Amino acid sequence: MQFAKRLGSNHLRGSNQATGLIRRSKLTAAIVSALVGVSFSGIANASEYEDRFAEIRGEIYAPENGYLSADGGPYHSIETFIIEAPDHGHESTSEAYSYILWLEAVHGKLTGDWQPLIDAWALIEDHIIPTSEMQPTADKYANAKATYVPEGPLPSSYPLPLTNGAAVGEDPISADLASTYGTWDVYGMHWLLDMDNVYQYGNLGDGTSTPSYINTFQRGEQESVWETVPHPSWEDFSWGGEYGFLDLFVKESQAPAKQWRYTNAPDADARAVQVMYWALQWMKERGQDPEVVAPGLMAKAAKMGDYLRLAMFDKYFKKIGSQDAQGSAGQGYDSAHYLMSWYYSWGGPIDPSANWAWRIGSSHVHFAYQNPMAAYALSQIAELQPKAPNSVRDWDIGLERSLEFFQWTQSAEGAFSGGATNSWNGKYDTYPADRANNTFYGLAYDENPVYEDPGSGTWFGWQTWGVERVAEYYFITGEARAKAILDKWISWVLNATPEKGLPVLDFSDNDVKLAATLAFTGVPEKWDPANPKANTNLHVEVIDHGQDVGVAHNLAKTLMYYAAAEQKHQGEVHQGAKDAAQMILDRFWANHRTDKGVSAPETRSDYAERINEPVFFPAGWSGKNAVGADLNADTTFSSMRPFYNESDPGYQELQNALAEGRDPTYTYHRYWAQVDVATANALYAELFPEADCADGCSPSAKDIAVKTSVNTATSITLEGSDNNGTVESYNYSQASNGTVSGTGKQVTYTPQNGFVGVDSFTYTVTDNEQLSSAPATVTITVEDLNSNLPPEACFTATPTSAMVGDIISFDASCATDTDGDTLSYSWAFGDNSNGSGASIKHSYAAAGSYDAVLTVNDGKGGVDTSNVTITIEEPAGNLPPEACFTATPTSANVGDAISFNANCSNDADGDNLSYSWAFGDNSNGSGASTQHSYSQAGSYNAVLTVDDGKGGVDTSSTTITISEAPVSSxxxxxxxxxxxxxxxxxxxxxxxxxxxxxxxxxxxxxxxxxxxxxxxxxxxxxxxxxxxxxxxxxxxxxxxxxxxxxxxxxxxxxxxxxxxxxxxxxxxxx
Missing domain, CATH: 2.60.40.290 (Immunoglobulin-like)
Structure with missing residues (x-):
C-alpha cells in the first residue's frame, strides 16, 4: 500500500474578486513521440539486466498499455480504481514526473541520446510547474506575508480562523530569488494533477483543460485520503459552496477572495536534481559536453534547487524551537532548519488589483524527504550550483544537516523513525515533557510527522526512498559517516533472525517478501553534533510483509549502491547486499512479470472498510463539485466520486469481493514502480558488469599492492571472486627478489636479504567449474626506513593580515614527500591554539603578531616545519553605509507596480547590508530590491534604511507621486x-x-x-x-x-x- 502524502496548506486572505480565463496549453504529440522513438539497439553487448530496462521502458511508452495520458504525462497507475495518496489512478504527482527523469537519464547513459531527457524536462515545465498565468499576482508577495492559521487534528476541527495577531517572520530568500531570476513566479512543481480532468475542474476556471491542477489534503493529521475533499487549485467559486471550497478550510471575518494556490512536495524536486547529477556524470563519462547535448538543462535543475530552499524554513518563518504561536517571528535565517520539510506552498488573489500574496515553508520534517545527493549536487557541483545569494551556502549546510538527521533518527536496530517538528500539534504548542529535551537543533521528535491515519513513520517504503540517497552519496564520496549510517541499516535489512518481529526480507518459497509496516517505540537522544549518542532507547519492529514492487526495487538499488561503494572505497564488495539485490531483481522478474511490466497481487482490506466512509462538512454547508455530486453532511467518499461505478473494472472487483465476503485483490502497475524496476536492473548491470553471467563464467583475481621494510616478511591476502560459483584454489608464481609461501588465499612474501625496491608476483584463482581467472599482480614495495627522506613542509595562509575575529585559511597541500609517504599535519597558531589536517581555518581573538607553524611528519621519522607570520589588528572604527536607491517610475497611477532597487547602496567596510523600506502609506518592505503599489492617489515619501549590522545606519528618500488610474471603458x-x-x-x-x-x-x-x-x-x-x-x-x-x-x-x-x-x-x- 502506498501511503498518503499530506500536502495541505490553507492560507487565504482578502475579499476582492476578479474573474479570468486563460486556456492551459497542451504538450504537443511531438514530445511524446520523441520520448518513444529512440531505439535501444545502439547499445553494444547489452546485458540481460539492460535488456530488462529496454523491455520495461518500451512497455511504458506502448500506447496500448495506458501508462501515459493524452498529453503525454505519466498516470499514477494504469488502473483507475486505486486509492492511496492520489485517489484516482489517472491522477499524477510530482513524484511520477521526477521518475520520468530517472527513466530517461538511464536511457541516456546506455545510449548516449539525451533528447528524451530534454523532452522530459519540457514535459515538467509544460504540465506541472505553474505558468505565469496560473500565478498572476505572485509579485504581490513583495508587499505581504502569509497570515497565521493554526492546524487542527481532525477534519471536523476545520475551518480554522485566520489569526492576524500571530507573528509571522521574515522570508529571507524570496526577494533574492525574484531579483536573480527577474520574476516573482515560483519555479517548482505542484504536487497533484488530474490528468484526464476526471473531476472536471480544468485550469483557470475553464472546467476542461488538462492536466488539471487540484489538491486534496487540507484538514489535519487525522485526515486520510478517504476523508478528503478534492478541489481546484484555481478557486474562482465556480464549484463548491458560496465561496467555493475555501470556507471548508479557513474561517474569515469577511468574504474570502477568489484565489490560486499551489503546494510543492520537496522530495520530488530534490529527486529531479539528484537525477540531473547522475545525468551530468554520465554525459561526462561518454565524453559529451552537457551544454552541447543538453543545453541549459543543468541550469534549470539548479534553478529548481534554488527555489527548493523554501522548504528549509518553518511554515510561518518562526524561530526554530519557537513553541509560541503569537510571537517568535524569525529574522534572517532564524527560521531555517535547513532540512527538506513536508512542503512549501504559495498563493495569491486572482484579482490583479489586490495587493497581497503569500508563501509558507513547513514546520514538519520527515527523514525520508532528506536528500544528501541533491544537497551535494547543489553545493559542490559547479554546473548545478544555484545563482541566488546564499544558495550554495544553504545547500552546503543542508548537506551536513541531512546526514545529521539520519544519524539522529536511526534506531538501535538500524531503521529510521519519523522525523521532527517545529510546531507541536501544528500550532506551536509547548513540546511534551517526554521529548522536550530530546531535540534536534530545537526541533521536537515526532514519530509520525504530518499525518496519523496511517502513521507517516510506519511505511517501510520511506526507509528505501530515504536511504537509497545516502547509499548513492556514500558510493560517490566514501564519506565515513555515511558508511556508518549504512552499515547499521544494511545489517538490519539483512538480519534474518531479529529479536522481535519479522525480518525485513523473506526469500522463502523462491520468491521475495519484504517489510510493509513498521512500529517504533521510544525516542532518540538529544542531538549533540560534537558527541552524537546512540539511540539505545529507540527501537523498531517489522509488523507485516508485502510485495510492493516499487519499494522492492528501490531497496535493491540501495543494496547494490552500498555493495558497490564498499568495493570502491573499502576494497571488497559487500557480497550479502549484492546477492540480496540480485535476488530481488531476478525473483520479481521470474515470478511477477506481466504483459505490461512487473506487478504482484495486492489485497486491499481498506477498500471494503472505507469506500462509503462519511466525509465531514460543517453544519449548514452545502454545494456541488464539478462532476455534479452533492456536498453536505450526507456526503461519503464514493458519493462525491460518481465516476467510480460498475463501468470501472477495479470498482467492480470491489463489489464482487463484497458480495463474496472477501477482500478485493488488484494487480497494479504504478508508473514510479515500473521506472524503479527498469532503472534498478540497468544500474545493477552498470555497478556489477559481470552480473549477466549465469554459467561458464571465469572467476576474477584482484591486483594488490603492499609495503614492507627491508629484511621483513609480510602477510598478504589474495582476493578472488566468482559471479556464479565459488573460488576453490589460488595459484601463484614466485617473485624475482623474494620468495612466496603459503596455501590458499593467505600467503607470505619474504624479501631477499638487503633488497630495497619494488618486487612483484602474479596469481590466478580457480573456481568450482575448474575455470581459471586471468593473472592478477601483487606489487610489493620494500623500503629501507633508515634511508628515509624527510618531507618538505609548505603552506599558505590567506590572508596574512586580518582583523580580530576574521577567518584565516591555512592550506598545506603544497607540502611534499620525495618517498611518497603519507603525511600527517599539525598546526600551532601562535595563540596557544592547535589543529590538524592538510587544510584548516582559524581566527584570532586579540590583536598582535603571531607565528603560525606547520609540522609535517611522514611516519618514518621524517619531520619538517614551516612558519608564516600573521598580523592581526583591532577593527578600525566602523564606517557607516551609504544609502542609495532608484524608484521606477516615480510618477504612476493607483495600483501600478513601482520597482525599488537599492543596489547602488554601498559600505566602505564591505559589511553585509540589510535593507528596510517605508513606502509612506504605512506599508513596509525588506530586501535590496522590492516592488510596491499604492492604493490611493497622493504624494508619498518612500524611505530606504540600510544597516551594516555594526551600528552604521543611513537613509535615503524620494517622493512618489500617485494619480488616479485612468479608466478606459x-x-x-x-x-x-x-x-x-x-x-x-x-x-x-x-x-x-x-x-x-x-x-x-x-x-x-x-x-x-x-x-x-x-x-x-x-x-x-x-x-x-x-x-x-x-x-x-x-x-x-x-x-x-x-x-x-x-x-x-x-x-x-x-x-x-x-x-x-x-x-x-x-x-x-x-
Whole structure:
C-alpha cells in the first residue's frame, strides 16, 4: 500500500474578486513521440539486466498499455480504481514526473541520446510547474506575508480562523530569488494533477483543460485520503459552496477572495536534481559536453534547487524551537532548519488589483524527504550550483544537516523513525515533557510527522526512498559517516533472525517478501553534533510483509549502491547486499512479470472498510463539485466520486469481493514502480558488469599492492571472486627478489636479504567449474626506513593580515614527500591554539603578531616545519553605509507596480547590508530590491534604511507621486432599426463610459443564422461573417460620456424571419 502524502496548506486572505480565463496549453504529440522513438539497439553487448530496462521502458511508452495520458504525462497507475495518496489512478504527482527523469537519464547513459531527457524536462515545465498565468499576482508577495492559521487534528476541527495577531517572520530568500531570476513566479512543481480532468475542474476556471491542477489534503493529521475533499487549485467559486471550497478550510471575518494556490512536495524536486547529477556524470563519462547535448538543462535543475530552499524554513518563518504561536517571528535565517520539510506552498488573489500574496515553508520534517545527493549536487557541483545569494551556502549546510538527521533518527536496530517538528500539534504548542529535551537543533521528535491515519513513520517504503540517497552519496564520496549510517541499516535489512518481529526480507518459497509496516517505540537522544549518542532507547519492529514492487526495487538499488561503494572505497564488495539485490531483481522478474511490466497481487482490506466512509462538512454547508455530486453532511467518499461505478473494472472487483465476503485483490502497475524496476536492473548491470553471467563464467583475481621494510616478511591476502560459483584454489608464481609461501588465499612474501625496491608476483584463482581467472599482480614495495627522506613542509595562509575575529585559511597541500609517504599535519597558531589536517581555518581573538607553524611528519621519522607570520589588528572604527536607491517610475497611477532597487547602496567596510523600506502609506518592505503599489492617489515619501549590522545606519528618500488610474471603458450596442420580409437595417453604437478619450476603435460581429450584410455607412467595413468595422478620421475620437454610431443594411437568412441580433466584440467593448 502506498501511503498518503499530506500536502495541505490553507492560507487565504482578502475579499476582492476578479474573474479570468486563460486556456492551459497542451504538450504537443511531438514530445511524446520523441520520448518513444529512440531505439535501444545502439547499445553494444547489452546485458540481460539492460535488456530488462529496454523491455520495461518500451512497455511504458506502448500506447496500448495506458501508462501515459493524452498529453503525454505519466498516470499514477494504469488502473483507475486505486486509492492511496492520489485517489484516482489517472491522477499524477510530482513524484511520477521526477521518475520520468530517472527513466530517461538511464536511457541516456546506455545510449548516449539525451533528447528524451530534454523532452522530459519540457514535459515538467509544460504540465506541472505553474505558468505565469496560473500565478498572476505572485509579485504581490513583495508587499505581504502569509497570515497565521493554526492546524487542527481532525477534519471536523476545520475551518480554522485566520489569526492576524500571530507573528509571522521574515522570508529571507524570496526577494533574492525574484531579483536573480527577474520574476516573482515560483519555479517548482505542484504536487497533484488530474490528468484526464476526471473531476472536471480544468485550469483557470475553464472546467476542461488538462492536466488539471487540484489538491486534496487540507484538514489535519487525522485526515486520510478517504476523508478528503478534492478541489481546484484555481478557486474562482465556480464549484463548491458560496465561496467555493475555501470556507471548508479557513474561517474569515469577511468574504474570502477568489484565489490560486499551489503546494510543492520537496522530495520530488530534490529527486529531479539528484537525477540531473547522475545525468551530468554520465554525459561526462561518454565524453559529451552537457551544454552541447543538453543545453541549459543543468541550469534549470539548479534553478529548481534554488527555489527548493523554501522548504528549509518553518511554515510561518518562526524561530526554530519557537513553541509560541503569537510571537517568535524569525529574522534572517532564524527560521531555517535547513532540512527538506513536508512542503512549501504559495498563493495569491486572482484579482490583479489586490495587493497581497503569500508563501509558507513547513514546520514538519520527515527523514525520508532528506536528500544528501541533491544537497551535494547543489553545493559542490559547479554546473548545478544555484545563482541566488546564499544558495550554495544553504545547500552546503543542508548537506551536513541531512546526514545529521539520519544519524539522529536511526534506531538501535538500524531503521529510521519519523522525523521532527517545529510546531507541536501544528500550532506551536509547548513540546511534551517526554521529548522536550530530546531535540534536534530545537526541533521536537515526532514519530509520525504530518499525518496519523496511517502513521507517516510506519511505511517501510520511506526507509528505501530515504536511504537509497545516502547509499548513492556514500558510493560517490566514501564519506565515513555515511558508511556508518549504512552499515547499521544494511545489517538490519539483512538480519534474518531479529529479536522481535519479522525480518525485513523473506526469500522463502523462491520468491521475495519484504517489510510493509513498521512500529517504533521510544525516542532518540538529544542531538549533540560534537558527541552524537546512540539511540539505545529507540527501537523498531517489522509488523507485516508485502510485495510492493516499487519499494522492492528501490531497496535493491540501495543494496547494490552500498555493495558497490564498499568495493570502491573499502576494497571488497559487500557480497550479502549484492546477492540480496540480485535476488530481488531476478525473483520479481521470474515470478511477477506481466504483459505490461512487473506487478504482484495486492489485497486491499481498506477498500471494503472505507469506500462509503462519511466525509465531514460543517453544519449548514452545502454545494456541488464539478462532476455534479452533492456536498453536505450526507456526503461519503464514493458519493462525491460518481465516476467510480460498475463501468470501472477495479470498482467492480470491489463489489464482487463484497458480495463474496472477501477482500478485493488488484494487480497494479504504478508508473514510479515500473521506472524503479527498469532503472534498478540497468544500474545493477552498470555497478556489477559481470552480473549477466549465469554459467561458464571465469572467476576474477584482484591486483594488490603492499609495503614492507627491508629484511621483513609480510602477510598478504589474495582476493578472488566468482559471479556464479565459488573460488576453490589460488595459484601463484614466485617473485624475482623474494620468495612466496603459503596455501590458499593467505600467503607470505619474504624479501631477499638487503633488497630495497619494488618486487612483484602474479596469481590466478580457480573456481568450482575448474575455470581459471586471468593473472592478477601483487606489487610489493620494500623500503629501507633508515634511508628515509624527510618531507618538505609548505603552506599558505590567506590572508596574512586580518582583523580580530576574521577567518584565516591555512592550506598545506603544497607540502611534499620525495618517498611518497603519507603525511600527517599539525598546526600551532601562535595563540596557544592547535589543529590538524592538510587544510584548516582559524581566527584570532586579540590583536598582535603571531607565528603560525606547520609540522609535517611522514611516519618514518621524517619531520619538517614551516612558519608564516600573521598580523592581526583591532577593527578600525566602523564606517557607516551609504544609502542609495532608484524608484521606477516615480510618477504612476493607483495600483501600478513601482520597482525599488537599492543596489547602488554601498559600505566602505564591505559589511553585509540589510535593507528596510517605508513606502509612506504605512506599508513596509525588506530586501535590496522590492516592488510596491499604492492604493490611493497622493504624494508619498518612500524611505530606504540600510544597516551594516555594526551600528552604521543611513537613509535615503524620494517622493512618489500617485494619480488616479485612468479608466478606459466603453459599451458596444447592436440595435435593429427596421426590418421587412427579406432585409433589415441596424446600428452599432459605441459609448465611452470611462474618463479618458478613446482614440480609434474597431469592432467585430457575426450572424449565427447566416444572415449577410449588404452595405454600411459611417465606418470602414471588412470581412464576411464575421464582419469588422473601424473608425473613420472624423469619428475616431470619442470623448468621455459621448457616443459614436454607424449603420448597416443586410439580407435575412430566412424570408419573413426575425431580424438577426448580433453580439459586438472588440478591444474597445468592455
Amino acid at each position: 466603453a459599451s458596444c450596442k447592436y440595435e435593429v432599426q427596421n426590418h421587412w420580409n427579406a432585409g433589415f437595417v441596424a446600428t452599432i453604437t459605441i459609448t465611452n463610459n470611462g474618463n479618458e478619450v478613446i482614440d480609434g476603435w474597431d469592432v467585430n460581429w457575426n450572424y449565427a443564422d447566416g444572415s449577410v450584410m449588404s452595405n454600411g455607412w459611417n465606418a470602414n467595413f471588412s470581412g464576411s461573417n464575421p464582419y469588422s468595422a473601424s473608425s473613420l478620421s472624423w469619428n475616431s475620437r470619442i470623448q468621455p460620456g459621448q457616443s459614436v454610431s454607424f449603420g448597416l443594411q443586410g439580407n435575412k437568412a430566412v424570408f419573413n424571419g426575425p431580424a438577426p441580433v448580433a453580439t459586438v466584440t472588440g478591444a474597445v467593448c468592455n
